Amino acid sequence: MHFQQLTYFVAVAETRHFTRAAEAVHVSQPSLSQQIRALEAELGADLFSRARGNITLTDAGEALLPLARRILADAETARHEVQELVSLRRGRVRLGATPSLCTGLLPDLLRAFHDRHPGVRLLLEEGGSHDLVRQLARGALDLALVVLPLPAASPALTTVELLREDLVVVSAATEPPPGRDGSIRIADLEGAPLVMFRHGYNLRELTLAACRAEGFEPTFTVEGGEMDAVLGFVRAGLGVAVVPSMVAARAGHDLRRTALAGSGLRRTIALAHRSDVDPPRAARELQRMLLEHRPVPG
Amino acid sequence: MHFQQLTYFVAVAETRHFTRAAEAVHVSQPSLSQQIRALEAELGADLFSRARGNITLTDAGEALLPLARRILADAETARHEVQELVSLRRGRVRLGATPSLCTGLLPDLLRAFHDRHPGVRLLLEEGGSHDLVRQLARGALDLALVVLPLPAASPALTTVELLREDLVVVSAATEPPPGRDGSIRIADLEGAPLVMFRHGYNLRELTLAACRAEGFEPTFTVEGGEMDAVLGFVRAGLGVAVVPSMVAARAGHDLRRTALAGSGLRRTIALAHRSDVDPPRAARELQRMLLEHRPVPG
DNA sequence: TGATCTCCATAGGCAGCACCTATCAGTGAG
DNA sequence: CTCACTGATAGGTGCTGCCTATGGAGATCA
Numbered sequence: 001m002h003f004q005q006l007t008y009f010v011a012v013a014e015t016r017h018f019t020r021a022a023e024a025v026h027v028s029q030p031s032l033s034q035q036i037r038a039l040e041a042e043l044g045a046d047l048f049s050r051a052r053g054n055i056t057l058t059d060a061g062e063a064l065l066p067l068a069r070r071i072l073a074d075a076e077t078a079r080h081e082v083q084e085l086v087s088l089r090r091g092r093v094r095l096g097a098t099p100s101l102c103t104g105l106l107p108d109l110l111r112a113f114h115d116r117h118p119g120v121r122l123l124l125e126e127g128g129s130h131d132l133v134r135q136l137a138r139g140a141l142d143l144a145l146v147v148l149p150l151p152a153a154s155p156a157l158t159t160v161e162l163l164r165e166d167l168v169v170v171s172a173a174t175e176p177p178p179g180r181d182g183s184i185r186i187a188d189l190e191g192a193p194l195v196m197f198r199h200g201y202n203l204r205e206l207t208l209a210a211c212r213a214e215g216f217e218p219t220f221t222v223e224g225g226e227m228d229a230v231l232g233f234v235r236a237g238l239g240v241a242v243v244p245s246m247v248a249a250r251a252g253h254d255l256r257r258t259a260l261a262g263s264g265l266r267r268t269i270a271l272a273h274r275s276d277v278d279p280p281r282a283a284r285e286l287q288r289m290l291l292e293h294r295p296v297p298g
Numbered sequence: 299m300h301f302q303q304l305t306y307f308v309a310v311a312e313t314r315h316f317t318r319a320a321e322a323v324h325v326s327q328p329s330l331s332q333q334i335r336a337l338e339a340e341l342g343a344d345l346f347s348r349a350r351g352n353i354t355l356t357d358a359g360e361a362l363l364p365l366a367r368r369i370l371a372d373a374e375t376a377r378h379e380v381q382e383l384v385s386l387r388r389g390r391v392r393l394g395a396t397p398s399l400c401t402g403l404l405p406d407l408l409r410a411f412h413d414r415h416p417g418v419r420l421l422l423e424e425g426g427s428h429d430l431v432r433q434l435a436r437g438a439l440d441l442a443l444v445v446l447p448l449p450a451a452s453p454a455l456t457t458v459e460l461l462r463e464d465l466v467v468v469s470a471a472t473e474p475p476p477g478r479d480g481s482i483r484i485a486d487l488e489g490a491p492l493v494m495f496r497h498g499y500n501l502r503e504l505t506l507a508a509c510r511a512e513g514f515e516p517t518f519t520v521e522g523g524e525m526d527a528v529l530g531f532v533r534a535g536l537g538v539a540v541v542p543s544m545v546a547a548r549a550g551h552d553l554r555r556t557a558l559a560g561s562g563l564r565r566t567i568a569l570a571h572r573s574d575v576d577p578p579r580a581a582r583e584l585q586r587m588l589l590e591h592r593p594v595p596g
Numbered sequence: 597t598g599a600t601c602t603c604c605a606t607a608g609g610c611a612g613c614a615c616c617t618a619t620c621a622g623t624g625a626g
Numbered sequence: 627c628t629c630a631c632t633g634a635t636a637g638g639t640g641c642t643g644c645c646t647a648t649g650g651a652g653a654t655c656a
Contacts, residue, residue, distance in 0.1 A: 019633075064379070315647080316604060600653100611643095
């Protein structure tokens, strides 16, 4: 049984005429006759009674017709469905990102993506880099925005470096500015009241490591919050915090932003996906847009 | 898109393995790979991500899989349905017959047919020969048992003579026997009280024509009934009636049967169907059984 | 690290078949 | 009777699906 044969069969059933059916399906009449014969032979029953000028379906033909129509419709649907995925009129991207990236980088990007491909669903998984890497490996995510270096031994993940972001110190605008001359050194943080993120934040590890490299343990007034909470505590004058510059830029005028002097402190943000399978079409498109619109790199 | 390709696709989706899928569908692995490639090319999207030892469906593959399964299932159903019709495990016979044949010939035949092909529905249309011929021509009947000669100019009907049946006179067992020496002539019916069928019965025309050929008009005590009613009136002693011998034989012991002397009166029963289309398989089978089990012809 | 295995892709050859054009055969109308 | 119409048949051709043989890229293990 071939799709062609079913197409021809339906055409004859609808026109009740071999020659006109052949024209309708753009094939010569002998070819169509032959294929109908072949289908009849395979099924072991005549499908049409070929009365001169009065072609009618036999009972076997009557039984076949609705199924043939449905099969052809399903095939058409299949083509259409796949086409919609390919053309990004439909689809899904499962994107993971660390909390700081969710507030900093993503909103504009996802907005732009959604405007361009409104039919594609965006599923965002907010989590620590460790979790995200595991989810990627399990196939639960298509793409993740992570902070390098990756925590775990990455199981066959490909990472594309996206941008290097300076970390800055934020403090309440109502408090005297920390440091000197509008800039601050890591060493100046010794003894300073710090508002620190919860365990699991990559920023926490990064800041701690920097302080320890300078030979001191930082002092925390409050610790344990998420990004928004930390900024709130800083606004309230509880202390200063080390945050990505992109986050600081969005934090509003009641927060002062002080650059870290010298080599400063940076973090590298990368896009990760499994190496062994290509991400779906929609995820590749998101990746492409991310790389294209990437904020000033370096 | 070919059924083969969908079969291969489903096999790979189920085994997650090209080589094993190829074994499952009894084809060489390169052929299977090639067909999957062809399908992917036609649809314009990869269906599998071919990670070493970890074949998975892409989103396009996921979209296609349920449709592919349904298409294959429908194709299987189509084969099965047609096969059931062919093997007479299912089907339909639309059979027409005159009322006298419905009571005389059909019950045993239909019983035998149903016993042999219990899945075939029997649709019986009881009517006059004229109606039956029209229904046949319209395609509303597959087969009809009619009395020859056919009334209307038969529009391309094929008739197969089935049997010639004597007509006999039935009378109430409680009444004195008509005629002489256990037989009766048509002429003896002159002035005799006759119970006559309604208009449209072929038997009515036959009997009337026979009487007129003898030069008299028969006398009716009651007229207008169907077969059962006529026999009932005869039983009640209202008169005698001319009926087919087959009907008379089944009428019970309270009815006397008297043969018509001389050339007698006969009618020819035939099986009719359209000449331009073959009847459905089930109808042909019924026709075959009818000819095979036909009661003593002639 | 190199040998081996596994597994999918590629290459080349063959055969089947779907398609074509040309023609035949049966039917109905003028 | 002749012609037009319609479906079936015949013969030839090119596409393609199948095969076997082989390549090449991970895994696995000594």
